[in-house]
Amino acid sequence: MKVKSSYIPYLLILPAFAYLLFFVGYPLVQALYTAFTQNGQFSLATVRKTFADPYFWEALKYTIALAGVIVPTQVGLALILALAVNRAFKGKDLTIYALTIPLTISDVAAGLIWYSMLSPSGFLNKLLLNIGLIHQPIYFFGYQYRHMEFLAIVLAELWRATSIVFVIILAGLQMISNEYLEAAEVFGADYWTRLRKIVIPLLKPSIQSALIIRTLFAMQIFGIVWILAGRDIPTLAGEGFYRLTELKEYDVASIYALVIAGLSLLLGALYIKFMKAEYLEVRR
């Protein structure tokens, strides 16, 4: 059978489109309906109820604060690591493997690992106590120590999810042709100039995709926070889950889900608008 070639692109995206329609589109419509209706009538009562709850604003604040601290640090760290690894040296493969190990670990497992390391009787406190640096264990967990819980979450997230950014940036680095760098060297550009004028601009597409992926995941941050801080540090996804499973407030939980979706859309759009990739050959 011969298919008209103009149909082919549509046929090719059809499976993905059907998948999205069923697993994203349908729940989205359902969530909108649950959130904005009451007894079959349009109503803003649920929105008002959600916005009146101090937990909502705390969750929004902490979700954005965590993303604001974690994502830029991850990109910076990943860039340094990728630059360090992107040259020939002995044990290069082993280093890359070691750096990507956390990729294989789920967020809940990572949370548990860091919990047992940072708990008052955990590895870190035992070590510091034994070498005499501290005389009282450092408390990382508990409502009274929320700033430390915040730090613990940042540490755990940096350890767990920097590797995905690292992999993306390293792949980007390897695609930069050596010719550009050699040409720059010929004209006397030092390492920093080459980095600023050639490497970073050429890395922009990679950095952009890494930023989008990480920011969107950061909006859904949940498992690791739930393990390390419970509801001491509320997050949007965690509160949505709590409202749904504990309080059976499907309508309020839908608002949380929609806020996460809305934020993700907004941030994704901002990245695409303000981080236009530059290509040396085709500067637009």
Next chain:
Amino acid sequence: MATRLEAEEKTGKVTIDLIADLHGGLDFFASKGWLEDLSGRKLEGRTFISTFEKYATINGKKVYIPWMSATYVMVVNKKAFDYLPAGLTQEDVMKGTEKWTYDALLEWAKNLKDATGQPQLGFPAGPKGLLHRFLHGYIYPSFTGYQAKNFDSPEAVEMWKYLRELWQYVNPASTTWDAMGEPLLRGEVMIAWDHTARIKNAIETNPDQFAVVPVPRGPKGRGFILVVAGLAIPKNAPHPDEAWKLIDYLTKPETQVKILENVGFFPTVQEATGAIPSGPLKVIAEGVTAQSATPDAVVAMIPNLGEKGGQFTDAYRTAFQRIVLKGEDPEAVVKELGPQVKQLFQEMGQEIP
């Protein structure tokens, strides 16, 4: 199941012979008149614990046979007994005498912190923890006599002030713990409160290190929750005699021990408690039996609020968070939340417990 039973009872075509449910569910079915009165039937060779018997009799009718039970207890690392406050003995704690009070717990917890430099008390105050059960079923009845009726009473304000003081000696990481088995095993706390199923792993790993003890008492008695599952026969069931034979089998002491061994629910007949082989389960069962047998018991049953159950527990958690963790004025908070709690029972047409 409730809707099926309702349909069957209303149409008169009953096909269910035997119902097993928690007390709250059976209580509801009984109030609708769907359950057979079982007082005429006899079971040989077993004595039901009197507290359970009492709750199974509703309006003079015996509506179900107590089948199995669960509760929440305190677990004590035996090392903590070295730091008991003056006037309180290990015996007092193990048996749950009148000297084992919340004030004694406060002193004991203070001793432990002074001696070890760290807070040694633990509660499951994490998001999936059961702290709310401690609040409405243990400390509220102990201080105010009721779970919810005196939610905003002066006694409740005293209770919250007590809890705020006690919290200085509670491991702060409690707000991240959902079950106390692990923190006990890791040695992060020496005294903990939790559901029997959630501390079972600690006792099973180290049966010699831990003791399971009754909870302390307050000014109004020793409040604790009993979770009871019972067996009932619906009205007009097609095979009531066969159902009775199954009830007979399920409440035999040897069956009850098997149930405990396999699913961790505790016996409701006294003979079964004596028949548990020594080991971790015996350690837990002894604590549970000692708690049920305390003469000053104020027994609380978990309210059967259906969908609104989450909002009920959330009110207690919110009060805890605002008063104990955030340091808000207890009186203002209970005055604000009290009406909400009571309204839940009114909406469901239930008496406020």
